[in-house]
Amino acid sequence: MRNISRFNVIMLLLVVFGGFLIFGFSENIKGPAIPAMQRDFGLNEAQLGLLLSLNSLGYLLACSFTSSLSNRIGIRLTGILSFASMAASGVLMYLSATYASLSAGYFLLNIGNGMLEIGLAIMAARIFTRNTGTMMNLAHFFYGLSSTVAPIAASSMMGWNLGGGQLGWRGMYLIMLSLSLLPIIPSLLARFPEGERVRGDSLSIKDLLRDPVAWLIVAVLSFGVVSELGAGSWLVYFLEKAYGWENADASRMLSVFFLCFMLSRLLLGPVTDKIGYTLSVLIFSGFSGLCGLAALAIGEKGAVLFAISAIGIAPVYPTVMAMLAKRYARGVDTAITFTVTLMGIASVAGNLLVGYMIERVRELFASRNAADSELIGLQAGYGLIAVLALLCSAACAVLYLCLRKRREVL
Known part of the structure; x- marks a missing residue:
């Protein structure tokens, strides 16, 4: 960090590290809440997928x-706006009386999450001018830490007895998202470094549209991230519905998933540098997909493999970002915007696809008894998440061959 006072350094660190901590909580408390939301609003899997x-x-x-x-307004106000919108979404979700109002609150939450993720990236790039890699890993540790704790904390809070009744998912969201207001305090006290003007960027979107490698990287990232998000979103639901687990037990398994996820990102970074980014993603995503399929094949006794699969899927996102930084050094901002935007489009369809897969397969096997068709539908939906990780590995294999022909392996 540049020559700024110790107090200002502390305030900036509180904003960034606290922001990542809040970000992890806000994204990962949904697992235990989804079954309760479904019961309260009578939602089917397709509606859950849409949500x-x-x-x-x-x-x-x-x-x-x-x-x-x-x-336009500065990174300080952008961060404050993202924190405030997340807190406001907690109020909307607490007051929601219909599926439409719930969706509106959830949509605002995720707008805030998206703003926060991008805002934190901008803040970190301006603040961590020395030992950037170490500091960014430390920042993401806080995200992984809160992601690990979030499912257990959310499940426990939902069972709290207050005022003669349980707190439930509404009260849990209200309390947890109210924590988003805390980083606003150091944001108001800190002095943020000014952003530097970006000089001419020689890489254009047209260049990327014509580059097959860019499209292969988009495919790798899209398959990997959709699989990652799908596992985090549907694991608790699957364990409850398929194996009859209690919400607390299923939430603990989700926490183990995020623990593996967090440790993988911290410990496997040196491995990706040593064996190469492309080969790393190929191996790790393939491992994740095979773990998911093995867990389904073994049944309830193999449920821990769902959590272990996080070891493979966790390094995909940061490693692909490293790929982009190395290959498109002359225009990495443009490359990341292009890749992440297209990945976002794929991600929108991902959860919808899992939800519809569960419903359609269940209907297809409805001629059997209800229990069998329910289980087969759930297995098909979660199987799709594992297959997406394998498709990530396959796309990476094609990318590796393409780059090797050009003698440009990353």
């Missing part, structure tokens, strides 16, 4: 305006 797809849609919309917004 979850708002996560990706909100992120996609945030990609379109957060950068320009920060240029």
Whole structure:
């Protein structure tokens, strides 16, 4: 960090690290809440898929305006706006009486999440001018830490007895998202470094549209992220519905998933540098997909493999970002915008596809008894999540061969 006072350094760190901590909580408390939402509103899997797809849609919309917004009003106000919108979404979800109002609150939450993710990236790039890799890994550790704790905390809070009744998912969302207001305090006290003007970027969107490698990277990232988001969103629901687990037990398994996810990102970074980014994603995503399919084949006794699959899927996103930075050094901002925007479009469809897969397969096997068709539908939906990880590995294999022909392996 540049020559700024110790107090200002502390305030900036509180904003960034606290922001990542809040970000992890806000994204990952939904697992235990989804079954309760379904019961309260009588939702089917397709409606759940639509609700979850708002996560990706909100992120996609945030990609379109957060950068320009920060240029107009400054990164401080952009961050404050994202924190405030997340807190406001908790109030809307608490007061929601219909599926439409619930969706509106959830959509606002994910707009705030998307703004926060992009805003934190801008903040970190301006603040961490030294030891950037170490500091970014530390920042993402806080995201992984809160992601690990979030499902257990959310499940426990939903069972709290207050005022003669349980807190439930509404009260849990209200309390957890109210924590988003805390980082606003150091945001008001800190002095943020000014962004530097970007000089001519020689890489254009047209260049990327004509580059087959760019499209292969989009495919790799899209398959990997949709599989990652699908596992985090549907694991608790699957364990409850398919195996009859209690919400608390299923939430603990989701926390193990995020623990593996967090440790993988911290520990496997040196491995990706050593064996190469492309080969790393090929191996890790393939491992994740095979773990998911093995868990389904073994049944309830193999449920821990769902959590272990996080080891493979976790490095995909940061490693693909490293790919982009190395290959498109002359225009990495353009390359990331192009890739992440297209990934966001794919992510919107991902959760919808899982939900519709569960419903359609269940209807297809409805001639059997209800229990069998329910289980087969759930297995098909979660099987799709595992297959997407394998498709990520397959796309990466094609990318590797393409780059090797050009002698440009990353």
